Amino acid sequence: MLKLVTCIKQVPMVSELPWDAKTGTLKRELAEGMMNPACKHALEAALLLKNRHGAHITAISMGPPMAEEVLREAVAMGADRGILLSDYPMAGADTLSTSYTLARAIEKECPDFDLILSGCYTNDSETAQVGPQLLEELNIPGATFVDQFEIKGNTIRMNRTVDEYLEILEMDLPGLITVSTHQYNPRYASLSGVEDAFNRADITRLGIDDLGIEPEMTGIKGSATRILDVYSPTTEKKNDVITGSPKQIVEELFAKYDDKIGSAIGKDLKDYE
Ligand SMILES: Cc1cc2nc3c(=O)[nH]c(=O)nc-3n(C[C@H](O)[C@H](O)[C@H](O)COP(=O)(O)OP(=O)(O)OC[C@H]3O[C@@H](n4cnc5c(N)ncnc54)[C@H](O)[C@@H]3O)c2cc1C
Structure with a gap:
């Protein structure tokens, strides 16, 4: 059976939110969260594979404790397991330390994965860097902004639109793809799925000790990016x-x-x- 990992980020539901001027990070505790829309397309692609071929799907998210909600939503849609990476030293992470932390968790919890599916970008930070950095961390092949794909044996064949061209790529597994938002329109969670997600969901919460990582490698300390200023353009x-x-x-x-x-x-x- 295919072993799939989907990376899910919780993003704030509203666009205008206060920033912490000292750290340059969003005060996300003041907003309601939702599953990043592009992550839903990645999850839908994983769910279709599960429906067609059978698969075990682990949804993984790094974020504050409230990010558990998006993992429950993923389970309600059809994922089998959720892993929440949440610990004080992980706070304020840039894409480098986010992908480092996600990679260490995937190595520990899903070492024999076949395919990692992530969204192509997020609504709040929109760097599109986490997928490519994660495949570097794990030393596996990958492709970004994949519109459609199919898996045959140990190979994934992918369609990707670049400008006005259609690229058809093939890659050996295990690997990682970031899924574009052109296809794989997300399904709604069924009522029984919602019940399972809240009554029986398998959600594991892990911190830096569980992952065996040093506080210097994650969160704001492990981040190479410094946000110098944040403002709304006039x-x-x-x-x-x-x-x-x-x-x-x-x-x-x-x-x-x-x-x-x-x-x-x-x-x-x-x-x-
Ligand atoms: C305690 C805590 C507090 C945090 N606070 C903030 C905050 O205030 N603001 C903020 O923007 N981020 C916060 N993060 C998360 C982290 O900093 C960002 O997720 C990371 O920098 C991703 O950048 P991006 O949004 O540009 O991702 P992109 O590279 O644009 O995302 C592409 C894809 O990568 C995957 N991905 C990205 N981030 C995550 C994630 N965290 N977990 C799982 N998959 C992911 C998703 O599939 C996504 O669709 C926090 C993390 C922790 C642990």
Whole structure:
């Protein structure tokens, strides 16, 4: 039976949230959480494999204790097991220490996995780095933004759209894919699934001692990224009145704004001089 791991992040339900100015991290305890939408597509892809071929699915998440909710939701949708990585030293992690911690947990809890499926990016940080960094940590092959795939024996064949081209790739397993949001529309959890998720779900909570990792390797201490500033960009509107004859107006307009007009219509106007 295929052994699948899906990486699930809990993201805040609203976009405007206060930031901790000192650490540059989101004050997520002030928001309700939800499963990151792209992670749902990855989970759906895993669930379809389970429906067609039979598979055991482990959903794994690193986050504060409330992230357990998204693992229960994953179980309600059809995952078999949830693992929550939550410990004070893991807080404030960047993508490097997130992927390091996820990798150590997968090695310990799911050492014989066939395929890891992660979302392509998150709604709150949107770096798209965790999947590629995780495959580096685990020293396995991988592909990003996979639209569709099928597994035959030990091989996965994948479709991937790059610009206007369709790429067809093949890779040996074990491996990792990040799943695009173009296909695999997520299912709703069934009522019996919700009951199972809250009454019988197998959710394991692990901290750094369980994983045997040093506090310096995870969370804010293990992070190579420093957030220097976080702010909402402001926009400004200004009216510029051009007067004169139609010819003068057109000449002045192009003299002042030809770069902007060129980029709006996708042509360098200097080519037409
Ligand atoms: C206690 C604690 C507090 C945290 N607080 C914050 C916070 O305030 N703000 C914040 O953004 N992050 C927080 N994190 C999580 C961590 O910092 C980010 O998840 C990480 O940096 C991912 O970056 P990204 O969102 O750009 O992921 P991307 O690379 O864009 O995500 C791509 C895919 O990687 C997988 N992935 C990403 N993150 C996780 C994860 N944590 N668990 C499982 N799979 C994942 C998902 O499949 C996702 O779809 C916290 C973690 C802990 C333990």
